[in-house]
Amino acid sequence: MAGLSVIIPASNEAGEIEGCLKALLMSDPKPGFGSGSIPVAMPIEVVVVANGCLDATADKARSFAPEFQRAGWGFQVLELAAGSKSAALNAGDGAARHRARAYLDADVRLNRALLDQLARVLQSEKPVFASGKCRISPPKSFVSRSYARIYAQVPFMKHGVPGCGLFGVSAAGRRRWGSFPDIISDDTFVRLQFQPSERLLLRSTYDWPIAEGLYNLVCVRERQNRGVKEIKTLYPALLANDDKPGLKVGDIARLALRDPLGFAIYSSVALLTRFRKSEGWSRGR
DSSP states (O other): SSSEEEEEESSSSSTTTHHHHHHHTTTTSSOOOOOSSSSSEEOEEEEEEEESSSSSSSHHTTTTTHHHHHHHHHEEEESSSSSSSHHHHHHHHHHSSSSSSEEEEOOOOOOOOOOHHHHTTTTTTSOOOOEEEEEEOOOOOHHHHHHHHHHHSHHHHSOOOOTTTEEEEEHHTTTSSSSSOSSSSSSHHHHTTTTGGGGGEEEEEEEEEOSSHHHHHHHHHHHHHHHHHHHHHGGGGGGGGEEEEEEEHHHHHHHHHOHHHHHHHHHHHHHHHOOOOOOOOOOOO
């Protein structure tokens, strides 16, 4: 069925889900088929999967049902007792009506034009992985602002299609895997299902937050590293699709000279991550 299902796993996101849903509703133009001044409306549905919530995430999401109905979009809120992102993604997939899928974190804010661009390219009959240009939301803390300046310039973020917090796949692309496995890095797992030539970076942007403060940055960076290691161990065949460029000596020198303080903080986080013992699940905020 032509259309797009947007799946939003949300665990204790009462402070974020409203902003996420408002951004979707503000999409302009609304997703549609064709290139005329008044394109044919494209069927869109949004599935929020509240999982392990001890707050009002589900209730706040449900309050948007009338607005999505007025927009002509499908909308549903599921609730899972246990907090598990992989279970939430699978539940969302099970409830979704459309074969093309977008997976969106609750703390991400889409640019107005991005949903239309994403919906259109994901109608392809070919396997496609797509995302917008990731902008790091302005951090509040000095340490995170400094870290973000460098992180935004590393080759993977600047030239790749990382899909941090938002990625979409065409129907043919979604057939590349079955259920989401219970792993740390779902975005890496999905991205590596696709060859570099099958990944599309769209023109429009979205805002994605990073962790606040040194301790949280180190926790999240350590978890990211474990996620990558997990993929290498469990799914080594996927590494054939990994084109993630490393930092070359020249890149390091340029970054250090351009922003010595930011580079010092970025390097400190990387160094501290090596000495931190795993403490399990950690959040990005």
